[in-house]
Amino acid sequence: MALDASPAFPRSIARTQALVRPALHEAVRTLHPWQAEIASYAFGWAGDEGGRTGSGGKGLRPALVVLCAQGVGVPAATAVPAAVAVELVHAFSLIHDDIIDGDERRRHRETVWKVYGVGPALLAGDGLLALAMRTLAMAPGSERATRHLSAALMEIVHGQTDDVLFEERAWTGGEAVSVEEYAGMAGGKSGALFACAAALGAVLGGVRPAVVDRLTEMGRHLGIALQIVDDLLGLWGEQEVMGKPVLSDLRRRKKTLPVVAALAAPGAPARRLAGLLDDAPREGGQEALRAAARLIEEAGGRGLAERQADERVEAALRIADEVLERSVAADLRAYAAYLVRRDR
Amino acid sequence: MALDASPAFPRSIARTQALVRPALHEAVRTLHPWQAEIASYAFGWAGDEGGRTGSGGKGLRPALVVLCAQGVGVPAATAVPAAVAVELVHAFSLIHDDIIDGDERRRHRETVWKVYGVGPALLAGDGLLALAMRTLAMAPGSERATRHLSAALMEIVHGQTDDVLFEERAWTGGEAVSVEEYAGMAGGKSGALFACAAALGAVLGGVRPAVVDRLTEMGRHLGIALQIVDDLLGLWGEQEVMGKPVLSDLRRRKKTLPVVAALAAPGAPARRLAGLLDDAPREGGQEALRAAARLIEEAGGRGLAERQADERVEAALRIADEVLERSVAADLRAYAAYLVRRDR
Numbered sequence: 001m002a003l004d005a006s007p008a009f010p011r012s013i014a015r016t017q018a019l020v021r022p023a024l025h026e027a028v029r030t031l032h033p034w035q036a037e038i039a040s041y042a043f044g045w046a047g048d049e050g051g052r053t054g055s056g057g058k059g060l061r062p063a064l065v066v067l068c069a070q071g072v073g074v075p076a077a078t079a080v081p082a083a084v085a086v087e088l089v090h091a092f093s094l095i096h097d098d099i100i101d102g103d104e105r106r107r108h109r110e111t112v113w114k115v116y117g118v119g120p121a122l123l124a125g126d127g128l129l130a131l132a133m134r135t136l137a138m139a140p141g142s143e144r145a146t147r148h149l150s151a152a153l154m155e156i157v158h159g160q161t162d163d164v165l166f167e168e169r170a171w172t173g174g175e176a177v178s179v180e181e182y183a184g185m186a187g188g189k190s191g192a193l194f195a196c197a198a199a200l201g202a203v204l205g206g207v208r209p210a211v212v213d214r215l216t217e218m219g220r221h222l223g224i225a226l227q228i229v230d231d232l233l234g235l236w237g238e239q240e241v242m243g244k245p246v247l248s249d250l251r252r253r254k255k256t257l258p259v260v261a262a263l264a265a266p267g268a269p270a271r272r273l274a275g276l277l278d279d280a281p282r283e284g285g286q287e288a289l290r291a292a293a294r295l296i297e298e299a300g301g302r303g304l305a306e307r308q309a310d311e312r313v314e315a316a317l318r319i320a321d322e323v324l325e326r327s328v329a330a331d332l333r334a335y336a337a338y339l340v341r342r343d344r
Numbered sequence: 345m346a347l348d349a350s351p352a353f354p355r356s357i358a359r360t361q362a363l364v365r366p367a368l369h370e371a372v373r374t375l376h377p378w379q380a381e382i383a384s385y386a387f388g389w390a391g392d393e394g395g396r397t398g399s400g401g402k403g404l405r406p407a408l409v410v411l412c413a414q415g416v417g418v419p420a421a422t423a424v425p426a427a428v429a430v431e432l433v434h435a436f437s438l439i440h441d442d443i444i445d446g447d448e449r450r451r452h453r454e455t456v457w458k459v460y461g462v463g464p465a466l467l468a469g470d471g472l473l474a475l476a477m478r479t480l481a482m483a484p485g486s487e488r489a490t491r492h493l494s495a496a497l498m499e500i501v502h503g504q505t506d507d508v509l510f511e512e513r514a515w516t517g518g519e520a521v522s523v524e525e526y527a528g529m530a531g532g533k534s535g536a537l538f539a540c541a542a543a544l545g546a547v548l549g550g551v552r553p554a555v556v557d558r559l560t561e562m563g564r565h566l567g568i569a570l571q572i573v574d575d576l577l578g579l580w581g582e583q584e585v586m587g588k589p590v591l592s593d594l595r596r597r598k599k600t601l602p603v604v605a606a607l608a609a610p611g612a613p614a615r616r617l618a619g620l621l622d623d624a625p626r627e628g629g630q631e632a633l634r635a636a637a638r639l640i641e642e643a644g645g646r647g648l649a650e651r652q653a654d655e656r657v658e659a660a661l662r663i664a665d666e667v668l669e670r671s672v673a674a675d676l677r678a679y680a681a682y683l684v685r686r687d688r
Contacts, residue, residue, distance in 0.1 A: 030498070032505040096470060100463035119444035122466060123504055126440060126473075130497035133477060137494045143487040150481045153474035154374070160467055161376040 009058075010338050012331040016066040017059045019076055020083045024062075027084050027135050031127050038116055038124040042091050048109050057107070060339060061197040062087045064222070067331055068215050069201025071324030079201025081139035085149060086197045088132035093156060093193070095125040100164065101252065105245060129153075136200075145203045148212075152196035159188020166255040171263055171277045177255040179264060186227040186257070187220060194223025211323055218319040222339060225312035228305050229340045231256035235293045236302070247289040257308065259292075262301025269298035309340055353402075354682050356675040360410040361403045363420055364427045368406075371428050371479050375471050382460055382468040386435050392453050401451070404683060405541040406431045408566070411675055412559050413545025415668030423545025425483035429493060430541045432476035437500060437537070439469040444508060445596065449589060473497075480544075489547045492556075496540035503532020510599040515607055515621045521599040523608060530571040530601070531564060538567025555667055562663040566683060569656035572649050573684045575600035579637045580646070591633040601652065603636075606645025613642035653684055 028039045040046035044057070062083035069079035097103070098111040099118055105111065113121035136145055162185040169175045198219025199212045234249040235258055249256050262273055273295035276288065296302060313336045320332045372383045384390035388401070406427035413423035441447070442455040443462055449455065457465035480489055506529040513519045542563025543556045578593040579602055593600050606617055617639035620632065640646060657680045664676045 032502045034505055034509060035501070096466055099466060102463075118462065119446075119508060122440055122443060123501060123508065127498070127501040127505070129470075129473065130494060130501050133490070134494040134498055137487070137490045141487075142490070143481070143485075146477070146481045146486070146490045150474060150478040154471070154478055157379070157467060157471040157474050158376045161378055161471070164463060164467065165378060 008338055008341065010063075010331065010334040012067055012335055013059055013063040013338070016063040016076070016083065019066060020059065020062040020080060020087065023080050023084045024087055027088065027131055030134075031131060034120075035124050035127040038112060038120060039091065039128060041115065042095055042112050042124070042128075044107065044109075048115065057087075057090070059087070060226070060335075061090050061193060063335065064194065064197040064219060065201045067328055067335065068198045068219070068324070069205055071320070071328030071332070072202050072205070072207050072211055072215070073325070074202055074205025074207060078205045081135050081142075082145060082200035082204050083197075085132040085136040086193065086200060088128045088135065089149070089153065089156075090193060092125045092128040092132065093160075095121055095128070097160070099125075100160070103248070139204055141204065141206065145200055148196055148200055148203050152192045155188040155192035157188075159185050159190070159192065163189050163254070167253045169255070171253070171259075172274045176263060177260050179257070179261055182255060182257050182260050183224070185255075186224050190227035190230075191220040191223035194226065195220035198222070214319050214323045218316045218323075221312040221316035221319075222336060225309045225316070225336075225340050228257050228309040228312070231258055232302065232305055232309070235259075235296065247286065247293065250289050250292060256305075258296050258301035258305040260301075261304040262296040262299035265299045265301070265304075267299060269295050269300075273299055313337075313340055352682060352685065354407075354675065354678040356411055356679055357403055357407040357682070360407040360420070360427070363410060364403065364406040364424060364431065367424050367428045368431055371432065371475055374478075375475060378464075379468050379471040382456060382464060383435065383472060385459065386439055386456050386468070386472075388451065388453075392459065401431075401434070403431070404570070404679075405434050405537060407679065408538065408541040408563060409545045411672055411679065412542045412563070412668070413549055415664070415672030415676070416546050416549070416551050416555055416559070417669070418546055418549025418551060422549045425479050425486075426489060426544035426548050427541075429476040429480040430537065430544060432472045432479065433493070433497065433500075433537060436469045436472040436476065437504075439465055439472070441504070443469075444504070447592070483548055485548065485550065489544055492540055492544055492547050496536045499532040499536035501532075503529050503534070503536065507533050507598070511597045513599070515597075515603075516618045520607060521604050523601070523605055526599060526601050526604050527568065529599075530568045534571035534574075535564040535567035538570070539564035542566070558663050558667045562660045562667075565656040565660035565663075566680060569653045569660070569680075569684050572601050572653040572656070575602055576646065576649055576653070579603075579640065591630065591637065594633050594636060600649075602640050602645035602649040604645075605648040606640040606643035609643045609645070609648075611643060613639050613644075617643055657681075657684055 028036050031039060037046065041048070065083035065086055066076050066079050069082070070076055094106065095112045098106060099113045099121055103111055104114045112124060116124070133146070133149070136142055136149055139145065166177050166185065169177055195216045196219065198215040202212050202215055231249070234246065234256060237246055250259065262270055273292060276292050276295060316336060317333060320329045324332060372380050375383060381390065385392070409427035409430055410420050410423050413426070414420055438450065439456045442450060443457045443465055447455055448458045456468060460468070477490070477493070480486055480493055483489065510521050510529065513521055539560045540563065542559040546556050546559055575593070578600060579591065581590060594603065606614055617636060620636050620639060660680060661677060664673045668676060
């Protein structure tokens with residue numbers, strides 16, 4: 001099923017895809033041919049050994065770049081280099097994350113390192129990051145935009161580093177990761193690129209800082225909402241829809257919001273969950289993981305995470321209504337609804 | 345032995361180190377604490393398990409940034425963010441290269457991935473690259489400089505990719521790597537960052553493009569010269585001086601200039617070398633590798649590489665005499681002599 005064909009797929013995303021994809025292809029063609037090949041696989045343009053091309057991601061971030069730019073009066077064409085840069089950074093970070101996490105599946109296919117090896121995948125990620133910088137730097141009046149993107153990159157790596165370190169921490173006791181720590185990590189790892197995406201087209205268009213700051217805040221809410229939904233799908237999603245194994249976050253001791261919130265809750269389910277997770281060996285069976293997912297829900301972790309995702313979206317939409325032109329604010333409402341669909 | 349204490353260590357490098365290091369430390373302090381710790385190990389500021397700190401590299405690239413800037417009338421202080429950015433890119437690329445090549449030793453210590461693991465090392469490299477971009481982007485009037493640095497990054501990754509692909513190619517026949525292909529690869533992998541270093545301080549100082557182009561060309565010659573010297577040391581250097589295993593390039597089928605040139609030469613030694621390398625298993629014994637090194641020398645590969653390194657330095661010095669203030673051109677002469685010292 002092509003995602004674009006889904007009725008709930010917002011027209012605004014399809015529209016920006018048509019605008020951004022040619023520029024993205026053009027940028028990728030400037031890479032070393034082997035790097036371009038690996039990038040084409042990563043974007044889902046080239047098939048795997050079975051000839052399966054991929055959805056290539058949903059283009060959520062470039063769509064946000066263009067939408068927000070248009071919403072504050074910047075022409076879409078001005079925002080295109082920003083959209084391409086943001087999508088390239090996203091591709092870079094997925095490729096490197098999959099190496100770091102040892103993940104073998106993404107978007108229903110093998111991950112880049114699994115197909116090409118760790119070294120080439122690492123290098124392909126570096127190439128995409130260099131290309132992102134290059135694309136943005138070559139845009140007219142890019143100084144401010146480059147500052148934004150480089151700051152976002154620092155935050156992304158910071159959040160990623162926390163995410164990796166959190167895996168090593170105990171589920172409970174003094175080492176336990178708090179809901180606040182989770183928010184800081186997700187705000188960097190997932191929030192920073194959305195924050196940057198929401199602002200970057202406007203920055204290229206010379207929009208004043210006060211508005212850019214609001215867009216940044218809006219984007220961060222959306223990025224964190226998306227992360228929370230991914231956390232939820234990682235526990236209660238359907239493998240067929242997700243394209244990667246369910247419950248692997250829990251197996252890898254990822255400190256996702258539902259589990260962090262559940263463990264912080266009072267009551268018997270939280271205590272039973274703590275006992276189960278503390279006792280579970282790292283390679284615990286799927287049945288133990290399913291039991292843990294049930295206890296997370298009983299302890300209220302699922303509900304809290306769902307509420308937080310909704311609150312983030314509402315906060316983002318309040319800002320959208322405040323700063324974006326009315327028709328674009330409506331587009332953003334459809335965009336946000338799609339972003340946090342629980343049946344993705 | 346502290347490198348700075350060596351009589352042949354040019355005063356100009358020591359001077360620029362004193363200028364750049366505090367800014368480099370300050371930049372590293374803005375990283376995630378764990379990333380800063382890994383970076384401190386990579387720079388040799390923090391000790392390994394045996395308490396051994398490192399030389400932290402020789403600061404060759406930041407010295408070139410500052411020297412060249414001063415040589416065209418740009419104050420050293422203006423060039424410092426460029427020097428820091430270039431040194432951070434260098435550190436990023438070493439950490440990632442060591443992962444890609446599986447190298448376990450560098451500068452007499454274990455490599456970063458060997459100490460911290462592949463994931464954290466990869467992430468630390470990403471963090472240093474983000475920091476490099478950030479440092480340069482925050483400098484006043486950074487637009488042009490960011491374009492230069494991002495172009496250099498593209499070239500570095502391009503050259504690295506060739507370097508990796510060259511390993512897979514046969515020593516002889518239609519697949520053989522030519523001396524010209526070597527020059528293209530080295531011009532990217534090692535030449536691009538030196539080219540950028542020579543130009544970047546001048547660019548930040550607003551020097552006109554014609555002069556910047558000459559500096560770029562000069563830097564590229566120096567970078568390729570350094571790569572050739574590293575190739576030579578990899579075959580005939582002393583392990584104790586180099587801080588990593590000798591002959592590992594050959595074992596890994598790296599297409600270094602001496603071997604590429606030797607195989608392209610006419611005569612019996614070249615033919616015997618081809619036979620030896622084609623037959624040698626990947627994990628061939630040290631004795632076979634030593635025999636190969638002798639044949640490379642007999643076939644003229646060592647002589648050709650040494651001549652090419654000298655020619656690159658002479659070409660660089662001609663440009664230096666043409667574009668740099670006289671006293672700085674003299675400093676650059678001492679710098680270049682140190683750069684290509686065969687007993688490093």
